[in-house]
Every structure is written in structure tokens, then in C-alpha cells.
Amino acid sequence: MIVTFLGTGTSQGIPVIGCHCEVCSSLDYRDKRLRTSIHIQVEDKSIIVDSGPDFRQQVLRERIERLDALLFTHQHKDHTAGMDDVRSFNFKQKMDMPVYGTQAVIEQLKQEFSYVFQPVKYPGIPRIQVNEIDLRPFKIGNVEIQPIEVMHYKLPVLGFRIGDFTYITDANYISREQIDKIKGTKVLVLNALQIDQHISHFNLAEALEMVEIIGPEMAYFTHISHKLGNHKKVSQSLPDNVQLAWDGLKISI
Template sequence: MTKLTFLGTGTSQGVPIIACQCAVCKSADAKDKRFRSSALVEYNGKTILVDAGPDFRSQMLAHDVRHLDAILLTHNHKDHTGGLDDVRSFNYIDRKAAEIYCEEKVLQTLRNDYAYAFAEHKYPGAPEWHVHLIDEHPFRVESLENTGDLEWVHDIGYFYRQADGSLVHSDNAVTEASRDGADIIPIRGIHGQMPVLGFRFGNIAYITDMSKLPESEFSKLEGLEHVTLNTVSYHPHHSHFSLDEALALSDRIGARHTWLTHLSHAFPRHTEFCRQLKELCRERGIHSDVEPAYDGLCITD
């Protein structure tokens, strides 16, 4: 069974937007309060986070998350990577680096944005990341256990002390992969001009921050129970699906359920938006049950 919890369903500024006085931003309905987009997936015994934006800390606390086996990054925009410094809490508890899966281009941005996390001589308490490079080919998240304890060595950085007493730098830590794992299928998408990744976990696919889905990817989306699609506006947008594009895609993909995410205050309040989507789907004969996702929503297949 796959379980996906929406930790955030908001656009890059979140909802409410700072200082905005519109009816959506002022709504008292909890379903109109949206953290930056992120999802927690429990799949084949692994707990996997997709994206760690600026609301990462609040999201982990809100859902009492105590362990992550992997953090997958869809792309390098700050609303999807801005919370990565806060993996330090998991570093301390797990006594190991956080396992991060991303494309080479995303890693290059992380090296610029978080130079201190990649420095040769890190200061005490800098986040520990173990980066796995992925592309559009399927990959496996395995349980990676470091064979030693994480130790700070003055003025040099973090090291793992091995059973024989020797020290291995955390960037080169020896890890042991367990036999079990979760196989994940990346979905290639285009976000404006930028290649990004979505992910399929069993019969649930999580797609965000795309404005185009290449023909080659549709075969990876057959037979889905649930799919998420991003939309920020009724109007065409340079880097996200418009609502019309998202509805047309939901029909073509044909998952039993389509959940809209990365939502902005351009759409009405949750209850009104649900009603509007029902009507649009009926009018257009769409072969999927399309609803807006909301923070805290859990879906399973």
C-alpha cells in the first residue's frame, strides 16, 4: 500500500500571502491555509519526503515526523529546497546524514545556496547531506545505515567512527544498504524552460511545477489510482499548468482521482472551488474525479 500525505499544497508564496487582504487569504477555513508544496509518502516500508521548502520545519512538527528515509527534490526552486538546513534535527537524532535524491542541476544550485554544507571544513552543526544523483530513470530508495557513529572533530568536520576506531569523513561515509527498498519511477516534466521531475510510487504519481508533460511520459502514468497536478491560475502561465490544461491532462491520464496542488489565491475558497471543479468536470465529461488537495489530506491506493 502507498500512502501520500499532502504537507503543503500552496504556490511559492503559500496561502495566505503576506499582506494580502483577498477573500481566500482572509478565509477562516483551515483548507484555505496552504504551506509550500510538499508530500510525505509511505511506500514499501520507506518514509519519503518530496521537496523540503521553507515550511519544512512546520510541516515535520505538524505531522510528528520522526524519521525520513529519503528526501526527493523535484527541482531547485527555493519553495522546494528552502528548508533543507533544518534536516539538522534528523542528523542529530539519526546520527547520520540525510539521504537526498536530486538531479545534477539541482545539486549545483544546492552547492551555491548552501555552500557551508559542502565546505571542506564545516562548522559544528552544519547540515549533513548524503546526495544521490538521479535522472529520469527508475531508482531505488534503500535503507542506508552508516557503520559508525557521527562525531565532530574540532576544526575539521563530521566524521564517522568505524568499528575499528578509524575515522571516515561524513561525505565518504561507508554505508550498508539493506535488501529491502522502494522503487520509484521519475516522471520528466518541463517547468517553463527547466526540466523537472515528478515521481510515481506504485499507483500514486506526484507531479508539481510543470507546464508541459512530454509525450514520452504518458506511458509511465497508466493505471494510476491517484495523480497530483499543479495549477496556479485560470489563465495560461509561463511555468505552471493553467486550470484548463490541468483538467485536460487529468482526463488524458485518466487516474481515478486527480488532486490539484501548488494552488494560489487566484482560485476561490476550498468549498467553492470543489463545487466549481465538479461542474467543469461534468460539463467536459472528464474521466477523473478532480478535487483540490489541501494540507493534511491523506490518500492511499
């Protein structure tokens, strides 16, 4: 399995419009963060988790020329806004794009992209195949995916486990029952928004505590805001088995 971080930023990305802080002004490429998303190449399947506003740019940057499925963690716009651009894959692959999400996600997509769901299809619009998921495992081809329910303040959000890899973003609480589903993961991706506490995201200290509880061999933090600090400085304070992810980072599992 090869996982590519398409974006590792929060809903505003980094740099933030109009901000001149140390992080937003940084010349380090690792401090330039698009909205959070990953690409997973596993067996013969190409899967993307979340299509935020930067989806087109991310796919072009990583030269992703085939997509077998699009998974959504939840219905917030920084995770769904780029779905329209799956039509390029429709044209190239001559197939409807399989899209996976909870009932709440699908309802939001129907509002945000109402033209996609009209009975009479306008020429050139995205063509998708909707697959509703819940907390039960499901398969894309031969790839089994275990959903993990986490809480984003009061909003349920899905993480996903594939084999020895677990991806969780937009969380500030994970129940013991769901932690048990993650245990044994070798590589964990987890959100770490900033230094100070936040109402709906793990801060750095809380993310590190969760890594201790779950005990992966390696953890990568994502969904990072400019309030966390710049990549170089924060990285110096992290344990050996924890890294800040950055846009374009590839890991093999």
C-alpha cells in the same frame, strides 16, 4: 502507501503577505496553504518530496519523527529552502540524510548551502549524502521510483511515480513519452495554479484536460495560488474524480 500533503500552496503560500482577497481572508483551514511538499510512507520508508521554507513547520505539524530520504523535484527556492532542518534527523537518527536530485539541483544546493559542502565541517551543520538522479528508475531500499520529466516553462522538473501513485508539481507541459510513463496511475497529484493561463504552470482548465488524458481513478490538485479561488467554491465545479488537496490531507493507496 500513505501520502500526506505537507503543503499545497504556491511559492508565496496562502495567505499572501499584504493581500486581503477572499481567499487570503478565508477562515476555512483548507485555504491556508504552505509551500508545496508531500510525505510518503511506503513499506518501511519515510520519504519527503521537497523541503521548502515551511519544512520545519510541516514536519512538526505532522509529527514526522523519522526520515529516510529527501527528494527534490527541482531547484527553485520554494522547494529547497528548508533543507537545513534535516540536521534534526541527523542528530536523532545518527546518520547522514540521503538527498536525491538532478545535477542542476545538486549544483544549486552547493550554492545555497555552501557550508554543507565545505571540506571542513562546522559542528552542527546538516550532514547529507548526495545522490544524483536522472530519468532512470532508482530505489530507496526496496521502493522503486520512476522519475517523470515535465517542463516548467523552459526548466525541466521531475515528477515521481511510485507504484500506482504519481506526483507532479510545477509543470505546464508533459510530453507524450512522459505521459506514457504515468499511464495506469490510480492516483495522480498535479499542479493547478489559477484560473487564468500562466507561463510556467497548468491552470485549472489545463490540469483538468491532463487528468482526462492520463485517466487516473483519482486526481488531486496542488501548488495552488490565491488566484484559483477558495476551496469550497472551486471544489463544487470539479468532476467526481478530482479534488483540491489541502494541507494535512492524507490519502491511502
